[in-house]
Amino acid sequence: MINVTIREERSADDEILHLTLPTLADSDQSMERTLQTQLPRNLMLHVGHEETLLERVRHSTNRTELVLAPVELHRRNIQRRLREAQLPKDRLHFADPPEVGRQLLPDGQQSRDAIDRIDRLSMIQSLLEENNGLDASEPTIPSAPQEIEQIRTVVESVTGFHPERLETFHGTSEKLPSPIDADSTEILEAAVTVERALRHDTEKVVSDVEFVRRATQNLLRTSGTCLEAAFPDVERISLVGVSSLPAAHVDLLHAILEATQVPVHIHFRRGTGSYLSRRLPELLDVTEPGTVVFES
Amino acid sequence: MATVASLRDHGVPTRDIAVVVRDLDNYEEPLYRASVHYGLTPVFWVQLRVTQTRPFALIESVCDVLASDNPSREVLCRPLEHRWAPPSATSSEWPIDPKTVQVSMQALPNESRTLSEWHDEFEGNPEIDERFVTYAEWLGDCPDPAPEAVTNVLTDVVETYEELGLPVTKENDSPSLIATERDARATVRVKTLVQQLRHKYADRLDEGTLDRSWSSVAELSQLIATQRPGRREHSNARAIDILEANDIWLLNVPYVLAVGLIDGEWPQQTESAVPPELQEAILRGDGRIGTLAPRTAWTTGRDRDQFDDTLRAAGNGLIVTRHTESTSGEERRPSPLLDHLNTDLVPPDERRQLMSEERELPNGVRAMLNHEVTDSE
Numbered sequence: 001m002i003n004v005t006i007r008e009e010r011s012a013d014d015e016i017l018h019l020t021l022p023t024l025a026d027s028d029q030s031m032e033r034t035l036q037t038q039l040p041r042n043l044m045l046h047v048g049h050e051e052t053l054l055e056r057v058r059h060s061t062n063r064t065e066l067v068l069a070p071v072e073l074h075r076r077n078i079q080r081r082l083r084e085a086q087l088p089k090d091r092l093h094f095a096d097p098p099e100v101g102r103q104l105l106p107d108g109q110q111s112r113d114a115i116d117r118i119d120r121l122s123m124i125q126s127l128l129e130e131n132n133g134l135d136a137s138e139p140t141i142p143s144a145p146q147e148i149e150q151i152r153t154v155v156e157s158v159t160g161f162h163p164e165r166l167e168t169f170h171g172t173s174e175k176l177p178s179p180i181d182a183d184s185t186e187i188l189e190a191a192v193t194v195e196r197a198l199r200h201d202t203e204k205v206v207s208d209v210e211f212v213r214r215a216t217q218n219l220l221r222t223s224g225t226c227l228e229a230a231f232p233d234v235e236r237i238s239l240v241g242v243s244s245l246p247a248a249h250v251d252l253l254h255a256i257l258e259a260t261q262v263p264v265h266i267h268f269r270r271g272t273g274s275y276l277s278r279r280l281p282e283l284l285d286v287t288e289p290g291t292v293v294f295e296s
Numbered sequence: 297m298a299t300v301a302s303l304r305d306h307g308v309p310t311r312d313i314a315v316v317v318r319d320l321d322n323y324e325e326p327l328y329r330a331s332v333h334y335g336l337t338p339v340f341w342v343q344l345r346v347t348q349t350r351p352f353a354l355i356e357s358v359c360d361v362l363a364s365d366n367p368s369r370e371v372l373c374r375p376l377e378h379r380w381a382p383p384s385a386t387s388s389e390w391p392i393d394p395k396t397v398q399v400s401m402q403a404l405p406n407e408s409r410t411l412s413e414w415h416d417e418f419e420g421n422p423e424i425d426e427r428f429v430t431y432a433e434w435l436g437d438c439p440d441p442a443p444e445a446v447t448n449v450l451t452d453v454v455e456t457y458e459e460l461g462l463p464v465t466k467e468n469d470s471p472s473l474i475a476t477e478r479d480a481r482a483t484v485r486v487k488t489l490v491q492q493l494r495h496k497y498a499d500r501l502d503e504g505t506l507d508r509s510w511s512s513v514a515e516l517s518q519l520i521a522t523q524r525p526g527r528r529e530h531s532n533a534r535a536i537d538i539l540e541a542n543d544i545w546l547l548n549v550p551y552v553l554a555v556g557l558i559d560g561e562w563p564q565q566t567e568s569a570v571p572p573e574l575q576e577a578i579l580r581g582d583g584r585i586g587t588l589a590p591r592t593a594w595t596t597g598r599d600r601d602q603f604d605d606t607l608r609a610a611g612n613g614l615i616v617t618r619h620t621e622s623t624s625g626e627e628r629r630p631s632p633l634l635d636h637l638n639t640d641l642v643p644p645d646e647r648r649q650l651m652s653e654e655r656e657l658p659n660g661v662r663a664m665l666n667h668e669v670t671d672s673e
Contacts, residue, residue, distance in 0.1 A: 002299070002615060002616070002617045002641075002642040002647060002650075002658065003615070003616045003617075003634065003637075003639035003640065003641055003642065048604075048608075050545075050546050053546075071542060071543065071545070073341065073539075073543040074543070074545050074546065077543075077544075077545060077546040077547050078546060080547065081546055081547070081548065084548070118496070118519055118520065119496070119499070122500070122505055125505075126503075126505060142569065147569065150569060151569050154568065154569065154570055154591065157589060157591060158578060158588050158589050158590075158591065159588060159589070160589070164587065165587055165588055168584050168585060168587055168588055169588060171584075172574065172577050172578070172585050172588070173574060176571070176573050176574060176577070177573070180571045180573050180574065183571055184570070184571055184573075184574045187569060187570060241545045241546070243542075243592050243597065243598040243601045243602075244589075244590075244591060244592040244593065244598070245589055246589055247588075247589040250589060269545065269601035269602075269604065269605060270600075270601065270604040271597050271598065271599070271600025271601035271602070271603070271604050272592045272595075272597035272598065272600070272601050273601075275592075275597065276590075276592070279581055279586065279590060282581060282586030282587055283586070283587060283589060285586070285587055286587050
């Protein structure tokens with residue numbers, strides 16, 4: 001089958017806005033205004049309207065915007081659009097959150113290496129063999145290292161291993177009907193056990209995400225001076241092209257907003273943007289972002 | 297791809313067309329074949345499958361020979377088939393052409409032997425090309441697989457390939473030089489891989505999780521090549537861009553073809569170890585649960601993001617296609633994402649016209665071209 005649609009006006013564009021999550025009401029302008037009052041003054045949310053990113057370049061002074069683009073090809077797309085619009089390319093400085101995280105670490109920590117997924121899989125394999133607190137005989141806990149690593153990354157993305165969030169996760173799990181309550185608790189415990197064991201077993205940094213968390217803590221500890229030192233010319237920070245917001249990224253932005261005067265823009269996409277915008281005020285409602293339950 | 301070819305017939309520049317799919321894994325092969333059929337040069341914006349390239353096969357086959365105490369003649373000759381050449385070689389003699397490799401190999405006894413026995417066989421057997429002796433000597437001189445030594449050996453192998461093997465690909469390639477480009481990219485990637493291998497292999501030896509052997513080296517190379525999410529790569533500005541929907545964000549391309557709008561394929565629900573009830577609670581985010589970061593991968597949100605990006609990227613017109621049956625004949629339903637779009641269906645006879653020799657552009661698509669003309673007036 002081939003269907004064709006011709007771009008006449010922007011009608012088709014508007015329609016997609018109604019494709020939000022089934023359980024949630026759609027956004028409207030008054031809600032967006034309410035939302036903006038709940039957010040830190042320096043935080044700007046955009047759902048779609050990517051042109052505003054290009055507009056900022058058009059009107060920028062000689063300082064730069066630090067653009068966090070988690071999808072690598074998005075950087076090239078931005079550069080292509082800048083070229084097509086004959087806008088200067090040096091006003092944007094691209095990086096992904098772990099790269100930025102690393103640069104915000106205290107001196108002496110910046111050159112530290114992180115282990116990658118392959119390393120973690122092999123370490124998890126050894127953990128399983130030693131039966132080191134990981135009980136793969138529990139039905140919910142898979143016995144394949146890949147699946148255990150997946151559980152670790154999901155829990156990391158949801159909680160960032162932040163003490164309050166882990167407690168909330170636990171409380172939420174316990175309130176679910178049996179036997180889902182037990183399954184959920186086991187997943188949480190397995191993830192924390194694995195993360196703890198990995199930290200114990202390696203001299204290196206446990207993952208790229210850990211750079212982001214450490215940077216978050218360092219921003220608060222230095223009252224933002226580490227940002228000024230690492231990126232002296234940056235007048236604005238943006239997170240672009242995102243379809244999800246892992247806890248570590250939220251916490252990094254949280255710390256920037258709390259410790260510095262640098263404005264932060266988040267560019268959501270239209271399928272998930274209004275939902276994620278609505279969730280953002282609560283996501284920012286944690287104390288000491290970037291802390292973890294583990295001893296460093 | 298008939299539509300793409302036909303748009304080109306109507307003077308639409310290549311850079312004004314993009315083909316988008318949700319996930320290239322299943323579509324790369326068929327789209328590649330279709331492109332070739334219609335005389336188009338595609339560029340896939342995906343991670344290079346290093347393991348399916350010649351330079352990777354070369355280093356892997358070298359490890360295999362060195363790992364074996366008694367290699368068979370097939371295992372022994374595989375590096376030569378993959379254009380192995382000695383580090384000091386010149387292009388007039390190396391690599392050995394495939395036919396000579398085959399002829400010599402057939403003249404070898406079909407059994408397993410040690411490397412020094414093979415060496416003697418090469419020297420004594422008059423039917424064997426004399427360059428095989430150079431190869432056997434090189435194998436005999438290869439050091440024990442300490443991390444440093446492994447890196448040196450494999451770096452030599454891949455650098456020599458770059459110098460002598462790659463030009464062979466270029467010689468055999470079509471004028472578009474797609475294979476050459478792919479081969480060149482693969483060579484760069486394999487060089488990086490060899491560097492990564494050095495550290496990882498050393499770490500594994502220290503930990504005691506791998507033993508010091510060439511087969512461990514081969515195993516680890518496979519692991520690095522297949523599991524490390526490499527950079528997405530692309531190449532040629534004169535070719536048709538074929539990309540995944542997650543990557544089209546912000547682009548502005550006049551004609552976009554979205555392929556595979558099938559229910560269950562785009563959108564697609566991903567599996568998760570987290571029970572659905574817990575997912576739902578976190579997605580809803582009541583009270584303090586609101587501090588937990590929701591995973592949009594638990595919903596079809598990301599697919600909707602990507603579909604919307606695809607829609608928006610299309611400056612003049614969007615063409616969406618889907619198959620109605622799977623290869624095994626099962627019915628495939630249209631993607632619910634299409635419900636929100638106001639589209640014109642291309643009638644079956646126009647579709648047949650498009651696929652025919654004449655390659656007639658359907659009226660709906662032709663209207664896009666006219667629309668552009670009207671716009672510019």
